Amino acid sequence: MAVHALTAQQINEMIVNKEPFFLFDVRNESDFADWKIEGEHIEYLNVPYFELIDGVEPVLERLPKDKKIVVVCAKEGSSMMVADMLAEKGLEVFYLKGGMKAWSEYLYPVVVYQDNDIKVYQFIRVGKGCLSYMVVSGKEALIVDPSRFIDVYKEVAQKENVAITHIVDSHLHADHISGGYELAKQTGATYYLMKSEGAVFEFEPLENHDRIEFEKVSLEVLAIKTPGHTPGSVSFFVNNKLLFSGDTIFVSGLGRPDLGGKAREWAKDLYDTVYNKVAQIADDVIVLPAHYANFDQEVNEQGYIGNTLGNIRQMNEIMQGKTEEEFVEHVAQSASSETPPNFEDIIAINRGVKDATQEQQQELEIGPNRCAVHHTH
Template sequence: MANEVTAQQIAEKVWNKESAFILDVRNESDFADWKIEGENLEYLNVPYFELIDGIEPILDKLPKNQDIFVVCAKEGSSKMVADMLEEAGVQASYLKGGMKSWSEYLRQTKVYEDSNMTVYQFVRIGKGCLSYMVISDGEALVVDPSRFVDQYVEVAKEAGAVITHVVDSHLHADHISGGILLSEKTGAAYYLMKSEGAVFDFNPLENYETIEFNQVKLEVLAVKTPGHTPGSVSFFVNDTLLFSGDTIFVSGLGRPDLGNKVREWANDLYETVSSKVSQIADDVIVLPGHYADLDEELNKQGYVGSTLGDIRKRNENMFQTTKEEFLHHVEQSASSVKPPNFEDIVALNRGERTADTERMQELEIGPNRCAVHHTD
């Protein structure tokens, strides 16, 4: 019988840029659309139904001295193939829970600490989604939480803190927010821009210049930064960190085409970049809401983020250009490929619909496409 491997174990290999071989037995279209990605991973995609009568045709395509992980959608097919490989004398493991578990794994890492606060980044490595927790003297604020809220509660508890504030930088289109659920579970105040159209009760960010908590006056300045969505905001913390949501990425800007108003929202994005963001110092650390390529955007400190100065240099044709050139570039970069199921996900995040856990898993399966707009 083959051994199982967890999403966490594979994630650590990806994070540490270790080599491994992925035998993905999903359909070719599913593999082409979304797979486990890593700098030193090798791949072979053969649909499991081609292996039902035996794995002999692929034996000579498998490495001899390398970890082999068999992957499918939910686990069953990969376990079958891994067992067949073991019987043939090939050591292999199957991904427990399949790509569903890969989609849901959150990796926690510390990104910043000083006498006033400690900041953790939570990387949803299978989706490219990033969320954060700011802890200060027994209280915690969570930025853009995923729906796996128990992990945030546990991290706060381990730090001796209580979650008192939850903020969403915008209405997410590629994953289901855990903001309301985390607020209900902890009693924390929940904040979102009213212009995003949510139908449940929340604290409208339009009413706040700052969100302060604790004796140390940890300031979270809500910088209105439309562009990705009309109500996108960023959060500027203690003049040190910028939680940029989907406005600024390490290697680009948020795509402004999800509302079918490309030029209008691109104009907003230009105003954001040329006026509001231009006032922020180069040494401020930008912590985005998504990434597109972990190999490119993971820094030497072990988290996804960079100084604003480095991002400006990396994306000169976005940060140092005329308005017409900017709008032209954005329009040319606009993608017809929307995040999978984005209309259903947006409806859930607005509170217009509900779904059980199984349905939420189905809706979220697939890649992140909110960070498609990059500056090459």
Template sequence: MTVNILTAKQITEKVLNKESLFILDVRNETDFNDWKIEGENFEYLNIPYFELIDGIEPIQDKLPTDKEILVVCAKEGSSMMVAEFLDEAGISSSILEGGMKSWSEFLHKTKVYEDQDITVYQFVRVGKGCLSYMVVSDGEALIVDPARFVEQYEAAALEAGAKVKHIVDSHLHADHISGGKMLADMTGADYYLMKSEGATFDFIPLEDHEKIVFNNVTLEVLAVKTPGHTPGSVSFFVNNKLLFSGDTIFVSGLGRPDLGNKVREWAKDLYNTVYSKVSEIADDVIVLPGHYASLDDEMNASGFIGATLGDIRKRNEKMFNTSEEEFLDQVEKSASSVKPPNFEEIVSINRGMVSADVEKMQELEIGPNRCAVHHAE
């Protein structure tokens, strides 16, 4: 038989187009419950592949006859086996090329903003909820919070007629491996990070630069720093129009400040950031965050994840319009939620204290992001 193979890019298009899809996920139940391919019109059946080794008869009556079926596993092999069983039973299906590993690593590029001075692209890591950006001006590109798939940013810059010259990380990431240092080594670009984040390799400290200016771009390091999610978190204000908020402000929440085991202390920093620094920014500024929780809820009508600061203030009124004590209580409640898996090891890698090969990085990154504090309903 010839198994029909769909790529992560093709599945992403189905997600964005809100198509119907029936997913037969043959991973373990705990892995499925922790993390799956999410689509507004997707249906799911989770049966571990080892329960189907003798054939798919036990689940045949649970499979639709009028919908496309996608078989998903961790790395592709198990889904291929199950798809072959389905084919023998006369049931057509497809598999996800590379399994959930490829889903975790795919970047969807979309244009988010353009004027006479700059063009801005968003890279959506659909399987992780991570966001990164490219700002292009007169042949130079600035990359914000790059993932480790550095060749993709270089290729995107080339396609836009630009060269990567500047790279910034808004903070020391805890849920994925940063591509900042790797991209700088590959392109020779300047790489900026807060010195207070404790990285052990060479970089340009953001503490020394209130602004980074090139061509028609003025990138302001917002009030030097916007601590809270980490002590050295920063936001980047570009041309007084766009706020790259890292993990400080999301469309539907704020960055969680508990990953350093100093919940109350860092939450106070986050409160001061929101109520002193962010409060001075106009409502019509477009906020472009470092993560999202739900494509359905946070992707706007223009096809990117972001919103005006005014809309975010309304959406998260309980966090943007409350007393300090209520804010701290709210954050402490959210801090009891599950932390990003492997975050301490990921932070050590991003700090340059330990190294990891590609296989190890893939293993550490598997799973969803858990970097936000959402308001209580």
């Protein structure tokens, strides 16, 4: 039987289309437990490849005869080896091209909103749970929370026949490397970031702007400070219709404020954000966060991650009628979970005080997203 390669894009399409398949993950048990390809129609088996070097006979009876089998490893080599051995036993097998490294780096655009003034794309990075955005208006585009894969944004801008003129980061990201500075250098766009985040390269401080306006876009920098998990987290309110909430509000939870070691102190700021600033925003505003925790549970019928603020308030008990003391206690307890892997190095790179080669950036980013405080599920 033949062995076929599947790209991250093809596997993602299978997940989005709810196509059932069998995922045979041959990484170490700890890596599999920490982070894997997720989808509600996937069945799993995890056996480290080194246990299969002498042959795949021990696992044959655990593999289905009637489902697509996809073998996955960290970088591709081990999964190809195991897939070849299974094919020799008469099974039709697929493997993930580029391994989990490729899965970590794959992102794709979805149109989330369109009216006479603006068109908004969400870029979903499935392997990391990271979200970034493009707001197109007239001949210009704004990018929100860009990943380091800046060619993706340039390609969509070219397709839309617009120039990228404004780039904003809602905060110094802890789980992935921002493409904001590099994209600004390549496009000549203005790059905005909070001065309080301590970046050492050239940027335009968001503290100087209540609003950023271009073409038919009016972006309100929400009250300068809406902490998620850094003290300089901000949210962006566009045309009174869309709230780019960074790591402050997710579809299924709130940002975790403990990554600076000041969980209780920053949780008070988060309470003020949720109960005072965000409380003023209408229920029908669409919230578009910088992360998600569970694709199957957070993706909506239109195929993007987002929800109305009214629905999010209803789903999140922590956003309803809590005293500051109750809120801070809940957040402090939830926030004691594991921190994002390598977050100190990633923040240092995003601040501009540390350099990393492309290979080092890949290694630093591999692993799960751990930027949310709690989830309703």
